[in-house]
Amino acid sequence: TQLLEQSPQFLSIQEGENLTVYCNSSSVFSSLQWYRQEPGEGPVLLVTVVTGGEVKKLKRLTFQFGDARKDSSLHITAAQTGDTGLYLCAGVGTSYDKVIFGPGTSLSVIP
């Protein structure tokens, strides 16, 4: 069974601070995705990383896929209150039909 772990589970920071969220697994994935979910809504895809070692940037968000394609990190620079939400990592299996979600990191950015 493929499992994804995320750390930390909860994170509360001041606006303007930097933070990193981690996603780890003992399994290899064909790609890894990061979603953000706001209260009362479904998750929305932020990024997909496919190649081991890949780094993608979306404005203040930097995503990295581990060389062995088992782990990933999300770094947010100068957090804003609009970054508040639940961040979920998801591993896409090698058969491409299923996505396994991690438990999520709940981020609260305080003004």
Add this chain to the structure above:
Amino acid sequence: NAGVTQTPKFRVLKTGQSMTLLCAQDMNHEYMYWYRQDPGMGLRLIHYSVGEGTTAKGEVPDGYNVSRLKKQNFLLGLESAAPSQTSVYFCASTQGLAGGYNEQFFGPGTRLTVL
């Protein structure tokens, strides 16, 4: 385009009652999924479908059944609801392309309480 819609948004059931959750997508996606989300556990896959007329079990299929009679619809059934099935249920769909770029589009969720 409406994307992925779910019906109903909220429901309260008594133990032993049955109900069906409806998911509809207008993006002509091949793959559809049902997840449940519980605090601290992320999204857990209940059942999924890789095409019209096909279904498969996910991580937590017990107590649920599904049907995909039409490509755009994916139904989740609870035959005899139990309090352990109290959760928020999300439906998702994706085109299902190989190569890892399988963005899942989610519905707004159904909040189910079983008393």
